[in-house]
Amino acid sequence: MSTEKVQIFDTTLRDGEQVPGCKLDTEQKLLIAARLDELGVDVIEAGFPISSPGDFTSVSEIARIVKNATVCGLTRAVEKDIEVAAEALKYAKRPRIHTGIGTSDSHIQYKFNSTREKVLERAVAAVRYAKRFVDDVEFYAEDAGRTDNDYLAQVCEAVIKAGATVLNIPDTTGYCLPEEYGAKMKYLRDHVGGIEKAILSCHCHNDLGLATANSISGVIHGARQIECTINGIGERAGNTSLEEVVMILKQHPYLDLDTSINTRLLYSTSQMVSQKMGMPVQPNKAIVGSNAFAHSSGIHQDGVIKKRETYEIINPEDVGVNESSIVLTARSGRAALAYRAKKLGYELTKVQLDAVYGEFLKFADRKKEVDNEDIHQIVEISAVEIEKVTS
Template sequence: MTAQNTGTEANNGAVAAATDHVRIFDTTLRDGEQSPGASMTFEEKLQVAALLDEMGVDIIEAGFPIASTGDFESVQEIARRSRNSVIAGLSRASFKDIDRCAEAVKPAAQARIHTFISTSPIHMKYKLQMEPEAVLQHVSDSVGRARNWVDDVEWSAEDGTRTEFEFLCRCVEAAIKAGATTINIPDTVGYTTPAEYRELFKRVRETVPNADKAIFSVHCHNDLGLAVANSLAGVEGGARQIECTINGLGERAGNAALEEIVMAIRTRNDVLPYTCSVNPQYMMRASKLVSAVSNFPVQYNKAIVGKNAFAHESGIHQDGMLKNAETYEIMKPEDVGVKATSLVMGKHSGRHAFREKLLELGFELGDNAFADAFRRFKDLADRKKNVYDEDIEALVEDEISTQGEMSKVIALTVIAGTGGPQKAIITMDVDGQHITKEANGDGPVDATFRAIREVQPHEAKLALYQVNAVTEGTDAQAEVSVRLQEDGRIATGKGADTDTLVASARAYVSALNKLALRQKQTMPDALKAG
């Protein structure tokens, strides 16, 4: 094995730690993708990685190469295509994991191996079933193995905030001595508070003799809703890398949200006197892309990127906004990629205007996807008097989520009413073949889903069925979310249409397609890490 020269600032930890520059480490493609039902396809991962690279993210954690062949291939291709960001892969503290990770990130101009092991008493006893001294030896061995491959090695103490302080310091010292250039002390279960986390980093950096040789990193989960606050507190305690995800995507309650971190530093630079390299004008575009490919909707009142983040309905607020926007807005919409001006879209709008509208909303589609989206837009404009931005967003997100799927809804007829029975007749394109089936059900939705089952037999259980109106009015588009579960695998699909039943069918079929893909790319629970 020969060391790979990454040429990154990480090789001079002492210098970097003395600056006020905070590195943004995005783990949307790794920790974010571990959210149940949020797995992305190969092409979707490449699309997200390209945008992260373009927007200035310092480090992209592209995946967990040992988890599956699909994960390995996506990490390797992201490494090959990266232009600006460091590309990191995650590995457990085993030589097999580390070597596989090294192979995956090798094509990157700047490569990092991120290796971890649990250090808390409860994890060591029940998860690892190892004594502390054995864990300490694994720290040295794993970091040393990784350092043989690359110069940029990150080591993480899983469940670091519940680790005994003295043992944590011994592990950190051993990791740095073995060659780690970044030390991550994660709040894996979202347990800590800002004051505790700030003090933890301060004490560790003061206690560990070689602490000046590495960058310290925060990685916070949001179980108590404190992930962003804890991350910023860790920086105040001396950390200079923040691990986060777009939209706060992640296991359980999610991770610290990248957009909130960046805009907190930018907006409150008077009390958070740090810098970061991420261009905030990409925020909305990144949020929409990740939401579309992961099928995880962004809550309306989500900070920075939510639909209502810059909306004002109160008369008092509107009056203040008309007089001076700063009365109720601490950020400009334009700063995060929300355009202040708007094109009015309707059935007379042409391709150029539609493409400009998509760019304004943060979407950049390939020729085939654009043609499909434009066709659906014209159909929608014929059925709706007013086509709102939200209508177009729902339509395009639906189009993105179904690109490349093996099955699609072609036509649906439903007979419903008080007399019963309810009947659905559906035509689907399955691998290029049109198949028509019908079924009765207990209501129109049940009949529709049963008809789909006739076309594509399966044993999946319906875990979630949710309908939201995209806009106001009786002609509003319905946006439907469907979550299916089978043999421990979970997949979520979304569909949008002015006909709720058509949207339901599209969402159900989208979830089925993702479930079929998940059967080929199942990650064992033992491989998941926080």
């Protein structure tokens, strides 16, 4: 069976930048956009052009420099928003306008003080108007995760007829369970007339820690675009993590789904975004965290030294990390100590290793981690004991 492509829609520069304290200037956004293009993302959501003059300028400048990816600008279902977005995107090789409106009863009643019928009319009108400026129009049904499926299908069918090329089905509040979100995608595939004319897209938030799981469930059930951010940054608890969904699809070939991402650039891209935004990556972050390929338990270290795949399902080099880390702590065993000592030029016999290991444990009890300089000291201190044992 041939592998189907899942498009990667990166919204680091729009949804990701909405994190408090992570404001980027245009120069920083251009650097990140260029890297995202090199990484191989299919769509770069460059910003929300009408939100500020600075955002308009950033979207416009990104549209000029991006060589391969589609460049997308967000709007509300408002004509002025759409006009401004079209102006910002006029230099893009592949422009997309991303417009939409809330479709859940909660949004309709409390956000818009409106009715389902009027919201449907606004959705169709927005897509038709955006279609006057660009061929590629993505429609978002905000809070689709909590939207009644029958009504959601009705809206989707109507906007496809109006010219929408992509249907974004956001779990805006991160409320859905993976089974529910996947079932929603399947329902739309089965009940929306003309669904073959549009791409279903996952846009999941991480309020309950399910953004990645929901997105994978979505593509398993028919979506062919995932909207995500580098390091999973975004509103509140964040968005779907780009590096996570990309590596899940890569590591599970039986899903017959893959992306065009150059995975060897994932770690350096993660570091770049972290530095520019001033948002540290948590050490235990999957794929790109500093501990993602680090081992401190003696049992794990022994297994990894003998055969890396014993405790690692991903080759670190595949995501741009040079090698696994053997972290020496009080929980480390002789195998790990011998491994590190050998890297530093010490070929220890079993007798020598026993003597050095005893001294190593003294250091390890005093420190959280034993480093290379400590190893040199340990070997020197142990030399006298080794001499006694061997004389």
